[in-house]
Amino acid sequence: MLKKLTWPNVAWATLALPTLAAILGISLTACKILPTPSAENGGNASAFNADKMVGDIWAAKMVPYLEQKAGPFPEVHALAKADPAAAGAKYGNPKKQANSPWTFAVRLEGKIVAANTQSRAATMDVDADGDGKADARVQIGPAMRGTALRDSLDFIQFNDFTNQIEFAQFGKAFNIHADKTVLSKLPREALEGRSARVVGAYVLGSGQDLPLVTPAEAEIGPKP
Template identity: 80%
Template structure:
């Protein structure tokens, strides 16, 4: 059981089971009942205790996950993602990417590296390394976080962005940015199955880059 979060007027129910995450406003003795919403604090409280263990347990090797996702997205979502997602939302999968960096774009804030996972010299997945990152794949892969637990769409969106910010602060900002091509990379993260993508876009929760060859 987690210790009670420290933000003043927000209670987050975090059971031992990875099946519930309620975000409930509670009365504040200081503000006459106003509610505060702090997604960064919420993600910080969840990260090590629930998010990373969940991804470690749920993630599959990228080739296996992506092959199933292309043929049967729903089956892949049940096995590797959040089967309780909103019906109109795309499937999102927890994944492990392990391979060689064949290209890197670190000239912008939306930095990425392209990973070859099958040894054919061609990129199979694109990994975001920030600090600016697209999407909310980390949030959307979690089966204990649901839209109905939040007051509105804005809060839910901010909560999703807070995962990216926390990953950047704790993991991605520490990665090397020079001479990445040819190095190995190991990533634990999530990606959303979307049409029109050049490569599956993976958002990391954990990432490791090997030494220069």
């Protein structure tokens, strides 16, 4: 049976907490919860803004750099398979970290022979040499893998950033900006048979899969 709590019990319980606090030397009124610094209260939470950094260099520096650096995809890929270092010196980023794979700037032109637009990670396969078979796969978003655009630039280095997290966010911001300004405007229906023109970058892979190109510029021609 539950015991009825009488008023003297309540009074003792009410006094117990401050008394215990006094014994322990703790001031209840002195306890505070300090806010986490943020942009609103004067902190530095917004000091690093990857999206703004990419937006600032996209048209002014990044796209002109790729247009000047990029080579025709068939030529770049053939050299990359035969001599990656030579291809990297000509079409890649010689300042890359030593343990990182080569990333090449390319111009890809040809006919779309297959497309996957049902997934958020949409792609189109492009025949660049006219043999009817896909030579490269182009990411058209909105979800995109990798950081090829960031890694193709010789004026961007890991040591420019405070830590790995900022560097990763910066790489992801290129994909977001490409989708927002270029790829989201591309048609998504009846792509097979159309022509495609892309300026972008890809990472040298194992050779078993199609090279995966991330565009900075992309155009799709009319239906045939």
